[in-house]
Amino acid sequence: xxxxxxxxxxxxxxxxxxxxxxxxxxxxxxxxxxxxxxxxxxxxxxxxxxxxxxxxxxxxxxxxxxxxxxxxxxxxxxxxxxxxxxxxxxxxxxxxxxxxxxxxxxxxxxxxxxxxxxxxxxxxxxxxxxxxxxxxxxxxxxxxxxxxxxxxxxxxxxxxxxxxxxxxxxxxxxxxxxxxxxxxxxxxxxxxxxxxxxxxxxxxxxxxxxxxxxxxxxxxxxxxxxxxxxxxxxxxxxxxxxxxxxxxxxxxxxxxxxxxxxxxxxxxxxxxxxxxxxxxxxxxxxxxxxxxxxxxxxxxxxxxxxxxxxxxxxxxxxxxxxxxxxxxxxxxxxxxxxxxxxxxxxxxxxxxxxxxxxxxxxxxxxxxxxxxxxxxxxxxxxxxxxxxxxxxxxxxxxxxx
Ligand code: LLP
Numbered sequence: 001x002x003x004x005x006x007x008x009x010x011x012x013x014x015x016x017x018x019x020x021x022x023x024x025x026x027x028x029x030x031x032x033x034x035x036x037x038x039x040x041x042x043x044x045x046x047x048x049x050x051x052x053x054x055x056x057x058x059x060x061x062x063x064x065x066x067x068x069x070x071x072x073x074x075x076x077x078x079x080x081x082x083x084x085x086x087x088x089x090x091x092x093x094x095x096x097x098x099x100x101x102x103x104x105x106x107x108x109x110x111x112x113x114x115x116x117x118x119x120x121x122x123x124x125x126x127x128x129x130x131x132x133x134x135x136x137x138x139x140x141x142x143x144x145x146x147x148x149x150x151x152x153x154x155x156x157x158x159x160x161x162x163x164x165x166x167x168x169x170x171x172x173x174x175x176x177x178x179x180x181x182x183x184x185x186x187x188x189x190x191x192x193x194x195x196x197x198x199x200x201x202x203x204x205x206x207x208x209x210x211x212x213x214x215x216x217x218x219x220x221x222x223x224x225x226x227x228x229x230x231x232x233x234x235x236x237x238x239x240x241x242x243x244x245x246x247x248x249x250x251x252x253x254x255x256x257x258x259x260x261x262x263x264x265x266x267x268x269x270x271x272x273x274x275x276x277x278x279x280x281x282x283x284x285x286x287x288x289x290x291x292x293x294x295x296x297x298x299x300x301x302x303x304x305x306x307x308x309x310x311x312x313x314x315x316x317x318x319x320x321x322x323x324x325x326x327x328x329x330x331x332x333x334x335x336x337x338x339x340x341x342x343x344x345x346x347x348x349x350x351x352x353x354x355x356x357x358x359x360x361x362x363x364x365x366x367x368x369x370x371x372x373x374x375x376x377x378x379x380x381x382x383x384x385x386x387x388x389x390x391x392x393x394x395x396x397x398x399x400x401x
Pocket of ligand 1: 046067152187191229266269368
């Protein structure tokens with residue numbers, strides 16, 4: 001929830017920008033650190049959700065690891081304080097350079113997604129005289145009951161290795177001299193809201209697969225259950241911190257582990273989504289033939305989720321909330337400035353009567369927002385503004401002075 005004095009300060013800052021509530025970030029991360037310790041679960045932050053240095057530095061300072069999906073993410077996470085031996089690296093398409101960089105850095109494990117990848121990593125480790133630690137990402141064929149673009153654990157998805165290749169997989173691992181087998185990796189999808197149902201199912205399937213691999217003579221030292229915990233986009237203030245308790249309780253109740261076996265999780269969205277809002281200004285109000293448009297200065301170039309997935313983000317008119325007049329509400333199609341009809345923040349949204357210059361907050365923008373921004377239409381990339389450094393934010397210029 002944004003207080004009045006913060007909103008007053010926003011008025012001096014050039015929009016659009018990403019506003020980070022650092023208190024909420026700290027509370028969320030501290031809460032997860034405490035729960036993880038209690039459940040003996042290791043947390044690796046999925047860096048892809050947000051790569052902002054200040055966030056990574058705080059998360060790494062709490063002893064979390066990092067889950068990366070590109071060579072640049074690996075190097076960036078390392079430069080933000082994640083020790084190499086707490087970095088894992090997944091992704092279906094790792095280039096030779098990316099493998100080389102991660103190998104020589106000495107990361108905790110490559111999460112390998114194909115047999116050929118294991119072969120290539122073994123060859124490269126051989127050439128450079130290094131042992132590569134690998135986990136194998138398994139496709140468990142589990143439906144995460146989420147948007148089809150963020151479902152990853154079904155056989156129709158490109159991720160992980162499927163059951164019909166298990167025999168060959170075990171043979172390759174056993175024959176590859178430059179490979180140390182670390183464990184198994186799973187990740188079934190993102191924005192999972194049926195938490196106890198989906199993760200209980202995942203754990204049961206994981207138990208069967210772990211037993212199978214161990215029967216074949218491999219020691220599964222680490223079980224990585226991936227990320228995916230959903231956040232509440234409808235009520236970001238009511239549920240500012242995601243339901244990590246149910247997630248960890250479900251894992252504890254359903255995973256079978258020996259005392260020497262580690263369990264990893266890789267939350268991305270749930271750690272960072274609610275701590276940021278994209279702050280924008282109403283440029284123009286236009287009445288169309290059948291509807292009213294609120295045209296904002298932030299668009300799909302700043303946050304592509306609504307255009308790409310039809311995702312819902314709560315939108316608030318911060319300026320109108322401070323007014324005592326203009327009490328009426330009106331339905332608006334809230335749109336961005338980009339030359340695409342899909343550049344729509346929300347259709348038919350009921351808002352207090354809004355005028356040019358009003359400050360708007362697009363909530364729950366901390367995950368998969370800034371990282372997916374583009375310079376389409378040659379727009380600038382929206383900068384970060386932190387709650388504890390508001391004075392340092394780029395000031396607005398008044399062109400009518
Ligand atoms: N681990 C792996 C292997 C992943 O692929 C992902 C996300 C995560 C962990 C973290 O998942 P999370 O806890 O954030 O759900 N751009 C989409 C989300 C894509 C997620 C990709 N993988 C969106 O805006 O909804």
